[in-house]
Amino acid sequence: MKQFLAALAFFAVLLGAWEFAARHSGASSLLLPSPTAVWRYFFGSPSPDGGTVGGAVWDGTLGGATLVTMKRLFLGYGVGIGIGIPLGMLTARFKFLHNTVGTIALGLQTLPSVCWVPLALLWFGQTETAMLFIVVMGTVWAVILATDHGIRQIPPIYREAASTMGSKGLHLWLKVLAPASLPHIVSGAKQGWAFAWRSLMAAEIYITILSGMGIGHLLHYGRELHAMDQVVGLMFVIIVIGFLADKILFSPWERFLHRRWGLTNS
Amino acid sequence: MSLASELAVPPPSKIRLAGVSKKFTTNRGTVQALEDINLEIGEGEFVCFVGPSGCGKSTLLRIVAALERNFTGTAEVNGKMITEPGRDRTVMFQEHALFPWLDVLGNVLFGLKLKPDLSKKDRLEVARYYLQLVGLDGFERANIHELSGGMKQRVALARALAPNPRLLLMDEPFAALDAMTREQLYGDLQKIHAARKKTILFVTHNVREAVCLGDRVILFSPRPGRIRKKFRIELPRPREFNDVAMASLAAEITGELKTILAPAQ
Numbered sequence: 001m002k003q004f005l006a007a008l009a010f011f012a013v014l015l016g017a018w019e020f021a022a023r024h025s026g027a028s029s030l031l032l033p034s035p036t037a038v039w040r041y042f043f044g045s046p047s048p049d050g051g052t053v054g055g056a057v058w059d060g061t062l063g064g065a066t067l068v069t070m071k072r073l074f075l076g077y078g079v080g081i082g083i084g085i086p087l088g089m090l091t092a093r094f095k096f097l098h099n100t101v102g103t104i105a106l107g108l109q110t111l112p113s114v115c116w117v118p119l120a121l122l123w124f125g126q127t128e129t130a131m132l133f134i135v136v137m138g139t140v141w142a143v144i145l146a147t148d149h150g151i152r153q154i155p156p157i158y159r160e161a162a163s164t165m166g167s168k169g170l171h172l173w174l175k176v177l178a179p180a181s182l183p184h185i186v187s188g189a190k191q192g193w194a195f196a197w198r199s200l201m202a203a204e205i206y207i208t209i210l211s212g213m214g215i216g217h218l219l220h221y222g223r224e225l226h227a228m229d230q231v232v233g234l235m236f237v238i239i240v241i242g243f244l245a246d247k248i249l250f251s252p253w254e255r256f257l258h259r260r261w262g263l264t265n266s
Numbered sequence: 267m268s269l270a271s272e273l274a275v276p277p278p279s280k281i282r283l284a285g286v287s288k289k290f291t292t293n294r295g296t297v298q299a300l301e302d303i304n305l306e307i308g309e310g311e312f313v314c315f316v317g318p319s320g321c322g323k324s325t326l327l328r329i330v331a332a333l334e335r336n337f338t339g340t341a342e343v344n345g346k347m348i349t350e351p352g353r354d355r356t357v358m359f360q361e362h363a364l365f366p367w368l369d370v371l372g373n374v375l376f377g378l379k380l381k382p383d384l385s386k387k388d389r390l391e392v393a394r395y396y397l398q399l400v401g402l403d404g405f406e407r408a409n410i411h412e413l414s415g416g417m418k419q420r421v422a423l424a425r426a427l428a429p430n431p432r433l434l435l436m437d438e439p440f441a442a443l444d445a446m447t448r449e450q451l452y453g454d455l456q457k458i459h460a461a462r463k464k465t466i467l468f469v470t471h472n473v474r475e476a477v478c479l480g481d482r483v484i485l486f487s488p489r490p491g492r493i494r495k496k497f498r499i500e501l502p503r504p505r506e507f508n509d510v511a512m513a514s515l516a517a518e519i520t521g522e523l524k525t526i527l528a529p530a531q
């Protein structure tokens with residue numbers, strides 16, 4: 001409790017200092033929007049002449065953009081996971097695939113996903129498909145690698161014990177190898193999620209599109225309109241979504257791994 | 267299949283090994299793990315393999331389990347060539363090898379779920395029967411990492427017994443446990459052997475343990491792995507680990523073992 005209060009005090013002071021600097025440093029609000037300006041971007045009010053009345057939260061722009069972005073994110077992530085996990089199992093199973101697909105995955109995983117933007121634009125134009133492509137490229141390699149590694153590190157004794165009880169083929173894969181690699185698959189899925197989120201922001205910032213305005217687009221237009229309160233506000237939104245999604249999606253798995261396997265977060 | 271027939275004691279297996287040899291080839295060279303093993307094991311016999319480490323005891327057990335292939339010679343269980351692993355021959359390892367993603371009950375149910383003719387209710391009943399047999403009723407919902415080493419091996423024993431095998435293969439199952447826990451398990455294992463009448467192959471490097479448990483003790487010598495000598499243990503059961511008659515028998519076998527460890531120059 002004491003530590004919590006101390007942390008709270010720290011953030012209050014930080015916020016105060018920021019507000020003070022924005023008002024009195026003489027820097028233009030373009031370079032350093034004040035916390036109150038960011039607050040006004042979200043929740044609106046003051047000055048009918050100075051700007052902002054409704055606020056992005058109330059007029060629906062923020063909600064709408066979040067919805068569009070989340071749809072893209074879940075679709076891209078879902079496809080990435082749906083391809084990555086089975087493919088990782090195959091590369092773990094077949095030496096040839098490990099040497100080929102596995103090597104490609106190892107290489108492409110190091111490629112920042114913004115680098116896919118030019119190709120995506122060329123191939124798919126300014127479309128949802130281009131967005132999807134970028135997110136999938138951002139997700140899939142890490143998931144393949146984690147799954148492949150997860151399956152390879154399974155102690156052979158699990159497979160042997162299962163086989164002496166009559167487990168083989170598909171049963172062995174679904175009931176032994178998949179759950180035995182669960183800790184790695186979960187951490188791969190988590191890593192994939194972080195990559196998907198970063199990729200999508202890159203895609204939305206770089207690809208102007210008519211079929212739906214996402215958070216990244218709002219950020220992009222904020223910059224074009226010199227609305228730095230909007231830019232900073234959206235950065236907060238991006239942080240909060242990333243944080244919450246991580247907690248909501250992965251905490252249950254991590255709790256399960258902790259309770260059942262006795263594993264702690266690594 | 268009914269619950270009664272599932273819980274009935276099946277006829278135990280007999281084993282015939284004739285001229286079994288096994289070579290391992292690695293990039294560090296070739297190891298003759300087993301050479302010309304000839305051994306017959308009767309129905310319901312409790313047979314212990316002893317010998318210094320590296321003399322092929324585990325390899326022979328794994329050949330019977332069909333976890334090890336590419337050997338030469340004949341290995342038969344109940345007159346049939348051993349080709350693939352099967353739940354008529356379950357295995358217990360030195361490491362418990364329990365599945366950490368399942369709780370205690372889930373582990374014991376694993377092999378039972380591969381028996382399609384059993385209803386869900388019957389499976390539960392069978393699993394509970396074996397948990398009780400190994401003294402773990404009340405631990406059904408425990409997670410594996412919460413159990414002590416001895417309890418883990420008890421779960422592993424229940425899991426190996428649950429599919430109702432005719433042959434139980436045990437590879438140093440108690441080696442990692444403390445002495446007190448081990449002695450309890452010797453008693454329990456003898457009881458289970460008496461109640462369930464299984465043929466048991468038990469690998470150990472502990473001569474006292476072998477004499478305490480086995481109807482026969484097979485002594486192996488290394489490089490290449492061969493059967494050195496077979497001993498029949500005629501002591502009455504149940505046997506106490508600290509029994510005096512057993513100690514003198516164990517001393518005799520240990521004497522033989524020492525000649526293996528310190529071969530004539």
Ligand SMILES: Nc1ncnc2c1ncn2[C@@H]1O[C@H](COP(=O)(O)OP(=O)(O)O)[C@@H](O)[C@H]1O
Nearest residue numbers: 290292297299318319320321322323324325326
């Ligand atoms: N998978 C393997 N690959 C190579 N060598 C092996 C393998 N398994 C066992 N060996 C070798 O075979 C010999 C017998 O091993 P093992 O059966 O484990 O002996 P024990 O159980 O009596 O200690 C040892 O020399 C061991 O190094």
Ligand SMILES: [Mg+2]
Nearest residue numbers: 323324325437
């Ligand atoms: Mg061994």
